[in-house]
Amino acid sequence: MTKQPVLPPEPLTNEAIAARLTNTVLKSLDKGLVKKKNLVYLELNGCSGNIISFLNGQNPDFEYLLNSMVNLRYSNSLMAAEGERAIEQLMNSLDEEYILAVEGAVALKNNGLYNVIGSWKGKPLTGLEAAKMFGEKATHILAVGACATHGGVSAAKPNPSESVGLNQVLPSKKMIMLPGCPVHPDWFIGTLAHLLLYGEPETDNLSRPLMFYSTLIHDRCPRRPFFDRGIFAEKLGDKTCLFKLGCRGPVTRIDCPTRQWNGHVNWPIGDDTPCIGCAQFGFPDAMAPFISYDTTRVVKNE
Amino acid sequence: MSKRIIINPLTRISGFMEIDVLVENHQVVDAKTKGNLFRGFEQMLVGRSPFDAVYFTQRICGICSSAHSMASSLALEDALRVVPTEQGRYLRDIIHCCEFLQNHIRHFYQYTVPDFVKIEQNPLFQSDHEDFRLPQSINDRISKHFFDSLPISRSAHQMLAVLGGKAPHNHGVFIGGITTQATAEKVVHMDSILDKIIVFIDEKMIPDVYDIAHYYPDYFRLGGGYGNLMTYGSFNHYQDLGTLYVDPLISKMDSGPEPFDENKIQEKIDYSWYKANENSYKPEEVVAEPDMDKTKAYSWVKAARYDNLPFEVGPLARLILSGEYDNGISAMDRTIARALETKKIAQIMKTLLKQIIPCVDVQKKWELPESAFGRGLVDTTRGALGHWLKINEKKISFYQIITPSTWDFSTRDDSGYRGPAEEALIGTPIENPDKPAEIGRILRSFDPCMSCATHVYIPGKQVKTIKVF
Numbered sequence: 001m002t003k004q005p006v007l008p009p010e011p012l013t014n015e016a017i018a019a020r021l022t023n024t025v026l027k028s029l030d031k032g033l034v035k036k037k038n039l040v041y042l043e044l045n046g047c048s049g050n051i052i053s054f055l056n057g058q059n060p061d062f063e064y065l066l067n068s069m070v071n072l073r074y075s076n077s078l079m080a081a082e083g084e085r086a087i088e089q090l091m092n093s094l095d096e097e098y099i100l101a102v103e104g105a106v107a108l109k110n111n112g113l114y115n116v117i118g119s120w121k122g123k124p125l126t127g128l129e130a131a132k133m134f135g136e137k138a139t140h141i142l143a144v145g146a147c148a149t150h151g152g153v154s155a156a157k158p159n160p161s162e163s164v165g166l167n168q169v170l171p172s173k174k175m176i177m178l179p180g181c182p183v184h185p186d187w188f189i190g191t192l193a194h195l196l197l198y199g200e201p202e203t204d205n206l207s208r209p210l211m212f213y214s215t216l217i218h219d220r221c222p223r224r225p226f227f228d229r230g231i232f233a234e235k236l237g238d239k240t241c242l243f244k245l246g247c248r249g250p251v252t253r254i255d256c257p258t259r260q261w262n263g264h265v266n267w268p269i270g271d272d273t274p275c276i277g278c279a280q281f282g283f284p285d286a287m288a289p290f291i292s293y294d295t296t297r298v299v300k301n302e
Numbered sequence: 303m304s305k306r307i308i309i310n311p312l313t314r315i316s317g318f319m320e321i322d323v324l325v326e327n328h329q330v331v332d333a334k335t336k337g338n339l340f341r342g343f344e345q346m347l348v349g350r351s352p353f354d355a356v357y358f359t360q361r362i363c364g365i366c367s368s369a370h371s372m373a374s375s376l377a378l379e380d381a382l383r384v385v386p387t388e389q390g391r392y393l394r395d396i397i398h399c400c401e402f403l404q405n406h407i408r409h410f411y412q413y414t415v416p417d418f419v420k421i422e423q424n425p426l427f428q429s430d431h432e433d434f435r436l437p438q439s440i441n442d443r444i445s446k447h448f449f450d451s452l453p454i455s456r457s458a459h460q461m462l463a464v465l466g467g468k469a470p471h472n473h474g475v476f477i478g479g480i481t482t483q484a485t486a487e488k489v490v491h492m493d494s495i496l497d498k499i500i501v502f503i504d505e506k507m508i509p510d511v512y513d514i515a516h517y518y519p520d521y522f523r524l525g526g527g528y529g530n531l532m533t534y535g536s537f538n539h540y541q542d543l544g545t546l547y548v549d550p551l552i553s554k555m556d557s558g559p560e561p562f563d564e565n566k567i568q569e570k571i572d573y574s575w576y577k578a579n580e581n582s583y584k585p586e587e588v589v590a591e592p593d594m595d596k597t598k599a600y601s602w603v604k605a606a607r608y609d610n611l612p613f614e615v616g617p618l619a620r621l622i623l624s625g626e627y628d629n630g631i632s633a634m635d636r637t638i639a640r641a642l643e644t645k646k647i648a649q650i651m652k653t654l655l656k657q658i659i660p661c662v663d664v665q666k667k668w669e670l671p672e673s674a675f676g677r678g679l680v681d682t683t684r685g686a687l688g689h690w691l692k693i694n695e696k697k698i699s700f701y702q703i704i705t706p707s708t709w710d711f712s713t714r715d716d717s718g719y720r721g722p723a724e725e726a727l728i729g730t731p732i733e734n735p736d737k738p739a740e741i742g743r744i745l746r747s748f749d750p751c752m753s754c755a756t757h758v759y760i761p762g763k764q765v766k767t768i769k770v771f
Contacts, residue, residue: 045339045341046364047470048317048363048365049364049365049367049471050364051364055408055412055456056459056460057456061452061453062452066424066426072424075426078313078412078427079427080314080427080430081428081429081430082314083308083309083310084310085430086311107339107340115338116320116338117311117318118310118311118318119308119311119320152361153361157346158346159346160342160346161342163341182471234667235666236476236481236665237664237665261463261467262459262460262462262463262468263456263457263460265460265491266463266466267467267468268467271467271468271474271482273467273473273474273482276357278471284361288350289351289353289354290351290354290358291353292351292353
């Protein structure tokens with residue numbers, strides 16, 4: 001199934017030969033461990049921040065993903081082809097088995113014309129059409145990031161593009177939900193690895209993989225002792241519990257406190273700011289206001 | 303004989319974009335650039351807490367989210383009458399530096415390089431044109447660097463997270479500077495990564511861009527445009543350090559730089575699917591209503607103008623206006639400028655890191671005014687970015703965003719001017735209209751971000767494919 005690319009004449013320096021041997025061995029090893037599958041990655045109505053986040057992955061990184069895990073068939077951000085030839089590659093992937101990953105919401109307004117992802121046979125291909133077409137035939141579907149899982153920021157009120165989550169246009173299809181804004185590369189690549197190595201991961205009743213989404217931030221927060229003793233931050237930058245500044249850790253199920261971000265160096269609470277609940281369904285509207293200096297205030301119109 | 307070429311999608315950009323050009327005798331005679339997604343952030347922001355603008359507007363764009371946190375924080379500081387401390391500015395600008403490094407390295411290697419270099423390692427990078435001119439050894443070296451660059455751009459985002467909590471969509475940039483405090487450990491964490499990034503820029507990125515330029519010299523004559531340049535200023539007006547990069551300046555055609563005046567910024571909607579009482583207005587006056595029945599409109603990108611003229615923004619504009627680059631204005635000059643600017647930004651970040659006093663807390667319990675107006679203008683990775691906001695009853699009552707891509711990829715206007723990128727395509731010789739390499743190369747030299755040009759979407763009509771008239 002994997003096609004070997006035609007390679008240019010190979011350089012014959014010792015270094016080049018050594019690199020080639022190592023790569024071949026590594027590849028064979030990886031092939032024994034992981035059977036590569038096709039991946040179609042669709043970016044729909046959103047900020048394309050999930051694919052940027054996924055370039056930020058470390059162990060596994062993007063390079064490992066490409067070499068050892070998947071044949072990436074389509075990616076608007078990364079592929080070399082453009083125009084109808086790019087869409088042709090997308091359409092060709094329909095002839096094979098593939099896993100579908102979608103980031104961004106599905107815009108419904110004007111029959112989907114608020115989000116056109118390309119042109120096919122002279123007609124605009126909307127995100128709506130592509131989501132349905134590729135969702136129907138996929139062996140597995142991953143909704144990557146808040147916009148894909150439930151509309152996210154693209155569907156924030158008054159939702160001018162009438163954006164919805166992927167499951168709204170594929171109601172009968174099973175899909176794995178990976179909410180987050182953006183998704184952490186480990187949540188995405190880790191879920192993909194589970195699919196390839198062991199099949200579908202165990203999920204909760206909202207289809208989120210338990211290996212990442214099982215526990216509330218609040219239950220594992222390093223600042224929990226301050227909460228328990230009633231010591232609260234009064235402004236950003238304070239080192240105590242951020243609950244009274246609007247922290248959504250108590251309602252957000254995700255492993256940020258232990259995993260952390262960008263090579264595990266920091267996370268929003270580590271930056272002395274409240275969690276804004278970006279990995280919980282309902283983000284952003286259900287999590288607003290993100291920052292308030294007195295949560296015990298009386299609010300109008302809320 | 304004329305031929306119409308549609309490229310949709312223009313891949314290797316952030317967001318979705320369509321190009322519609324008319325070619326006569328193998329030369330581009332007309333061009334339209336259109337964005338293909340619309341979310342409507344300005345409408346979404348109305349009624350929200352002003353503090354939420356900083357995290358909310360970052361979601362406009364995944365590759366340049368910090369830019370929006372910068373502009374919204376500046377606009378809020380203006381509205382709340384907060385003057386950040388110098389330490390606050392340094393820390394915030396360090397986060398912004400990290401984003402420049404991440405963006406420019408990714409834009410060059412992942413988005414630009416596949417236009418000129420055959421990358422054979424994976425079918426995903428297989429090109430659909432045949433104009434590849436690099437000798438095999440150079441081609442192989444740069445394709446290897448395509449992959450070598452990945453840990454480097456990733457580490458730029460790691461530096462960002464050290465002060466900003468996470469990336470994309472950081473939590474650090476805020477009113478007053480940043481939310482947290484720098485410690486010695488954080489400063490050396492960043493500085494250690496930065497040293498490795500500088501070695502990569504010096505030893506790989508800059509030699510690679512000049513090698514590409516050497517084998518594609520015709521691109522020094524392609525993709526010029528009007529030659530009007532603008533910057534809102536970048537890493538400038540520090541109390542002790544002065545200006546490390548460039549002050550707010552503009553230059554028209556061939557005349558020298560003159561001071562930038564923010565009162566001359568306009569949005570025009572003559573050819574965009576919007577209605578308002580006027581077709582030309584100041585950014586703080588109107589957020590125009592959608593209107594799809596407007597007959598002469600062809601896009602939902604508005605036309606950002608300065609003194610009634612289109613202006614190019616971005617790394618090349620900044621380097622020329624700061625007097626550090628004088629080779630010319632073309633697609634290749636833009637790409638070289640982005641690489642040279644990467645080095646410049648790394649040096650600025652080095653300087654800023656040296657100014658950091660550990661454990662300075664720049665946060666306060668900020669108070670919202672009943673009503674206020676504020677604007678934040680700042681040059682970001684792709685050029686001039688502006689946020690204009692109004693507060694009423696302590697809520698956002700108005701929000702206007704003009705992104706760099708709204709300048710570079712703006713529509714034409716009633717004075718007959720095209721947008722800068724449209725104009726840059728005019729006159730381009732197209733060698734093979736069935737597989738045009740030239741158009742994508744020229745447009746990518748601007749680093750389009752259609753996620754940012756949020757006002758944009760397809761005009762609701764069916765798009766025609768390549769069609770011989």
